[in-house]
Amino acid sequence: MSQTTAPTPQSPPASGSPVRSPQSIDLSVDLAPHNPRELVLRNPVLAASGTFGYGVEYAGLIDIQALGAIVSKGVTRRQRRGAPMPRIAETPAGMLNAIGLQNPGIRAVLDKYPPIWSRWDVPVIVNLAGDTVGEFAEMAAMLDEATGVAGIELNVSCPNVAAGGMFFGCDPGLAAEVTAAVRAATTLPVIVKLTPNVTDIVTIARAVADAGADALSLINTLLGMAIDVRRRRPVLGNLTGGLSGPAVKPVAVRMVYQVAAAVDVPIIGLGGIASLNDALEFFLAGASAVQVGTATFAD
Amino acid sequence: MSQTTAPTPQSPPASGSPVRSPQSIDLSVDLAPHNPRELVLRNPVLAASGTFGYGVEYAGLIDIQALGAIVSKGVTRRQRRGAPMPRIAETPAGMLNAIGLQNPGIRAVLDKYPPIWSRWDVPVIVNLAGDTVGEFAEMAAMLDEATGVAGIELNVSCPNVAAGGMFFGCDPGLAAEVTAAVRAATTLPVIVKLTPNVTDIVTIARAVADAGADALSLINTLLGMAIDVRRRRPVLGNLTGGLSGPAVKPVAVRMVYQVAAAVDVPIIGLGGIASLNDALEFFLAGASAVQVGTATFAD
Amino acid sequence: MPQQFTARFLDAEEALPANAIVRLAAPAAVAAVVTPGQFVMLGGGQGLDPLLLRPYGIMRATRATHAGAEGVLELLVFTGGRGAGWLAHAREGDTFPVVGPLGTGYELGERVRRVLLIAVGHGIGALVALAEAALARDIAVTMLVGAPTAAALLPLTYLPEDAEVIVATSDGSRGHHGSVTDLLDGYLDWADAICAYAPEPVYVALREALHRYRGARTLPPVQVAMERSMACGVGVCLGCVVETTAGLKTVCRDGPVFPLDRLVLA
Amino acid sequence: MPQQFTARFLDAEEALPANAIVRLAAPAAVAAVVTPGQFVMLGGGQGLDPLLLRPYGIMRATRATHAGAEGVLELLVFTGGRGAGWLAHAREGDTFPVVGPLGTGYELGERVRRVLLIAVGHGIGALVALAEAALARDIAVTMLVGAPTAAALLPLTYLPEDAEVIVATSDGSRGHHGSVTDLLDGYLDWADAICAYAPEPVYVALREALHRYRGARTLPPVQVAMERSMACGVGVCLGCVVETTAGLKTVCRDGPVFPLDRLVLA
Numbered sequence A, B: 001m002s003q004t005t006a007p008t009p010q011s012p013p014a015s016g017s018p019v020r021s022p023q024s025i026d027l028s029v030d031l032a033p034h035n036p037r038e039l040v041l042r043n044p045v046l047a048a049s050g051t052f053g054y055g056v057e058y059a060g061l062i063d064i065q066a067l068g069a070i071v072s073k074g075v076t077r078r079q080r081r082g083a084p085m086p087r088i089a090e091t092p093a094g095m096l097n098a099i100g101l102q103n104p105g106i107r108a109v110l111d112k113y114p115p116i117w118s119r120w121d122v123p124v125i126v127n128l129a130g131d132t133v134g135e136f137a138e139m140a141a142m143l144d145e146a147t148g149v150a151g152i153e154l155n156v157s158c159p160n161v162a163a164g165g166m167f168f169g170c171d172p173g174l175a176a177e178v179t180a181a182v183r184a185a186t187t188l189p190v191i192v193k194l195t196p197n198v199t200d201i202v203t204i205a206r207a208v209a210d211a212g213a214d215a216l217s218l219i220n221t222l223l224g225m226a227i228d229v230r231r232r233r234p235v236l237g238n239l240t241g242g243l244s245g246p247a248v249k250p251v252a253v254r255m256v257y258q259v260a261a262a263v264d265v266p267i268i269g270l271g272g273i274a275s276l277n278d279a280l281e282f283f284l285a286g287a288s289a290v291q292v293g294t295a296t297f298a299d
Numbered sequence C, D: 001m002p003q004q005f006t007a008r009f010l011d012a013e014e015a016l017p018a019n020a021i022v023r024l025a026a027p028a029a030v031a032a033v034v035t036p037g038q039f040v041m042l043g044g045g046q047g048l049d050p051l052l053l054r055p056y057g058i059m060r061a062t063r064a065t066h067a068g069a070e071g072v073l074e075l076l077v078f079t080g081g082r083g084a085g086w087l088a089h090a091r092e093g094d095t096f097p098v099v100g101p102l103g104t105g106y107e108l109g110e111r112v113r114r115v116l117l118i119a120v121g122h123g124i125g126a127l128v129a130l131a132e133a134a135l136a137r138d139i140a141v142t143m144l145v146g147a148p149t150a151a152a153l154l155p156l157t158y159l160p161e162d163a164e165v166i167v168a169t170s171d172g173s174r175g176h177h178g179s180v181t182d183l184l185d186g187y188l189d190w191a192d193a194i195c196a197y198a199p200e201p202v203y204v205a206l207r208e209a210l211h212r213y214r215g216a217r218t219l220p221p222v223q224v225a226m227e228r229s230m231a232c233g234v235g236v237c238l239g240c241v242v243e244t245t246a247g248l249k250t251v252c253r254d255g256p257v258f259p260l261d262r263l264v265l266a
């Protein structure tokens, strides 16, 4: 042990203290404490958007009911083909992805999954991505009464087509605008998922919280690139992609720490969580819950 | 081999083509082509600031003359004690540091090292960090006539004390102002080292190039944090620190790629380079030279 | 149904330069359900780099010999890369995280009597499994095996004795001097199923050969295995899609084996 | 002068739970110049994580026995962590990147005749080296060895036979029930040099014991080893500094061994 840490004395088992089985500890958390529809999870560990499909794909492989919640793959107003191949590249302790929001569109998602989701104990949060503020609001309204939908997460790491391609999540005004529009369109709990590719995450977090977000989740992926040296061109068909996995954890922890000190709404931390220890880092940084993304692929 | 790549046919050795020994290939590069004092390196691999001291420390351990150039530890106007301990933390495929610019101040550096540097074949570039535009300019003027100093690298990832602590490198106007002031204070080649903690690296790169930078180097470290779960507090004495090492490479490659397409000055790429293959990624992204930092510690 | 399990390393045999046949102990329930063409995702670098599991085709799945025993999975693994280099240095008892069996493998219909297999590269692994399954059903098997050079060929001792094996090398150092697809013509009249595991240009050539066919028979159905870099291996990340006549499909879940006529190849 | 080299793993011996004595072959020129208290930076995870080399004190450096032969370095290594867990599983012939010998070790002046060594934790490694060097110079050696419990003590068979060894355990399961610093008093009059390698609170207690000393002798000089997380190990990154009466000093280059009276301890 490095001597910079004083040794922690091993405390003897306190005789007489009740032995609590893990099950008896209440880990539940309400991620929308100011919303009458609330968003109560039995435990604070969620599956992150884009890494868990619509929940059904992993249903046979792992016990999805043990999760606090599932966040769906990003859904758009209309069907999307997504980005050209290749779409993923491994990087040191991380990966790049440019899936390009391939999805069947919100109508198809609403036709297919709510009946399944509403039979599950585990709440499902639908992740939305839009080209315009209006699209976000329209989709939020469509979800408002859907059965089996416990909340909405807004992916604002996408360009605003109506505003010259500026990313919603990179500008406090745009981010607030889309949050307010969605807030007005639904009474469902609304989580706004922040992008880390900004100079000042705190200003954006404040703007979004003030605009009515019930909770914030952070971080989405860092914009990155890998080049195939043999073929002398970018690995990804989309040229750039989003960096995720353990590599980004220090950036994510820092942002959660900064934002937690600045806003009053619950924070869902994510970015590189691959172990209980990693999750605890986020809780200590100020998160009320965590999401696990890339690490789902790595164990 | 994954079938997404068509197999590269093994070309038979072209009989009759001259066998070139590696030594006979000219790898030299001028990093200040528009500056009469030029900055010609025999090869395009530099030691990055803060990871090679003042060059003298590694002199016995490795052949420093084989480097293209050495960038000194960051130097400030006056002596600095640096940040509280602990100052480093390992992270997945990377590390955090918060050294806090511990250095003896420019006068002491100028007294001690130029006589040594001027005896070396390998050029030395002095990395500067200032609290104000004036400090940067003053130090640049002090270096202008120093022997053994081949160029200046400006670390603009530090707060402008005169402007409420906004980082020089996070604002195009401030970044341009400090570049112009240094440009006016010295005829030495001036490299401006960009911080990646910004929404829009291209705008800042353009501003700095227009303000007279001879070259750009990028990236400095990503702002990050690690928390010691056992002690329930940040690992670093400074709370946050700079993330470096292979983990950040995809972000660095992306930024070099974006900036190379936008400016005409040479770009020095760095961030996570740990192998020849990594360096080639940066060259393919548009860099004219590369720096190696953290990986110096890892082999 | 795939399972997540910890596989115990049994042994590895250098079958080719930089390619080893690795044997792993696996739960009986896994080994019992593998179909040829399916794969596993295998991990196990120490630390967090490399991070992702790698897909490897299953060369042979041996069922447990008695109740309570484990099954065995054999993989033909390229050991020169970052992902599985360590497998060649593993020791008996070392364990690795595995998910599998995954994906949709080859299917040989009830009435198939003669199958033509076309293998180039590590695809030979999956086709050994298929050849053995076919022979066990008394289906006649011919394998066209291609490689750049004789040295890059899996030694024939690893192939089932009862299969007819015809070799092609790009440099002519063994068998036919050229591509496996040069050898097709004689077999299009013979086979009533064709299954291939090869780089995509081979599939394009195969498709062209089928188009050129002027014989009398209905052409046999062709199944080919596709490869894409993978992250999840189970169909959630949409990282591994290929274009088909029915839209984008995942290689890891809808594939890796697809009917050739459904694929939109470059 | 430190060297960068590739060390060949020879063997490892579980000396304690989660602690192994690891023997590495090293260049003769390295083994010949090690002084007790110096360390090496040792790496070798596969892949890029963990990334950094780790510092390990050198427990014993054995010179090459004949020209052309290699030397041997012995390290006492905690094998429960991320950095060196794999060392316990290494095989003969495995190689690891090493830089060393590094830092400034203990110095026993010409006139030292009786040295008191104080070891708690893995510091026992460096002090075994120092004890052997002292005994070779006919210096009398007494070692105060502390640990939480008897089970966490390095077996005494690893300590030089000719040293007097006195044990203290926090739980009293062996030797003195308490801290090594409880045992100092008798030795302050005896020793003419004190060298310690222990957690910092032990140094604070040691300093207090020296302050309390009311005996007749000039107190012996005390040298202690400090530890800090390290990145470079050679004094360039300034990641490992400690406060001294002469300003900040690096543990890796100026230390790890410092005169106790120059350190500003918390």
Ligand SMILES: Cc1cc2nc3c(=O)[nH]c(=O)nc-3n(C[C@H](O)[C@H](O)[C@H](O)COP(=O)(O)OP(=O)(O)OC[C@H]3O[C@@H](n4cnc5c(N)ncnc54)[C@H](O)[C@@H]3O)c2cc1C
Binding pocket: B001, B002, C039, C054, C055, C056, C057, C058, C075, C076, C077, C078, C079, C080, C081, C082, C083, C084, C085, C122, C123, C125, C226, C227, C228, C229, C230, C256
């Ligand atoms: C469905 C599917 C099934 C697969 N089945 C197998 C299988 O049965 N056996 C198998 O070995 N691989 C198989 N692969 C490929 C495998 O998943 C890895 O991509 C491959 O082993 C290289 O991974 P790596 O991390 O070791 O190498 P990397 O470090 O990612 O690559 C190192 C270098 O080696 C080259 N390279 C990669 N693979 C080969 C190869 N086989 N021969 C020569 N050079 C190569 C790469 O182009 C790269 O330059 C399959 C892939 C898919 C998608």
Ligand SMILES: Cc1cc2nc3c(=O)[nH]c(=O)nc-3n(C[C@H](O)[C@H](O)[C@H](O)COP(=O)(O)OP(=O)(O)OC[C@H]3O[C@@H](n4cnc5c(N)ncnc54)[C@H](O)[C@@H]3O)c2cc1C
Binding pocket: A001, A002, D039, D054, D055, D056, D057, D058, D075, D076, D077, D078, D079, D080, D081, D082, D083, D084, D085, D122, D123, D125, D226, D227, D228, D229, D230, D256
């Ligand atoms: C100058 C110097 C000399 C050193 N000499 C030695 C030496 O001779 N032998 C040695 O083993 N280490 C020595 N260390 C510490 C060593 O460098 C590593 O920090 C230590 O081995 C843990 O590294 P790791 O990566 O394996 O564990 P990590 O994965 O970084 O830590 C894993 C966990 O184990 C705990 N832990 C770490 N070390 C120990 C330990 N020794 N006992 C119990 N728990 C521990 C950590 O607190 C952490 O919770 C020295 C350090 C310095 C600065």
Ligand SMILES: Cc1cc2nc3c(=O)[nH]c(=O)nc-3n(C[C@H](O)[C@H](O)[C@H](O)COP(=O)(O)O)c2cc1C
Binding pocket: A048, A049, A050, A051, A073, A074, A075, A097, A099, A101, A127, A154, A155, A193, A219, A220, A221, A243, A244, A245, A246, A248, A270, A271, A272, A273, A291, A292, A293, A294, A295, C231, C237, C239
């Ligand atoms: C393959 C993949 C697809 C993703 N798709 C989405 C998405 O559709 N919407 C979204 O908000 N985030 C998406 N993300 C981002 C993750 O939800 C998460 O924010 C990010 O990966 C960081 O967490 P991690 O390091 O735990 O993966 C995706 C990430 C990956 C790896």
Ligand SMILES: Cc1cc2nc3c(=O)[nH]c(=O)nc-3n(C[C@H](O)[C@H](O)[C@H](O)COP(=O)(O)O)c2cc1C
Binding pocket: B048, B049, B050, B051, B073, B074, B075, B097, B099, B101, B127, B154, B155, B193, B219, B220, B221, B243, B244, B245, B246, B248, B270, B271, B272, B273, B291, B292, B293, B294, B295, D231, D237, D239
């Ligand atoms: C310990 C340490 C100290 C550093 N000090 C400085 C510095 O003084 N000035 C500076 O501009 N960059 C400094 N850097 C940043 C590096 O020069 C480099 O930009 C960064 O680490 C990314 O490159 P790498 O991943 O190759 O290390 C420091 C980095 C490290 C790890």
Ligand code: FES
Binding pocket: C229, C230, C231, C232, C233, C234, C235, C236, C237, C238, C239, C240, C241, C250, C251, C252, C253
């Ligand atoms: S690898 Fe994720 S969908 Fe196929």
Ligand code: FES
Binding pocket: D229, D230, D231, D232, D233, D234, D235, D236, D237, D238, D239, D240, D241, D250, D251, D252, D253
């Ligand atoms: S570890 Fe870098 S200065 Fe000591």
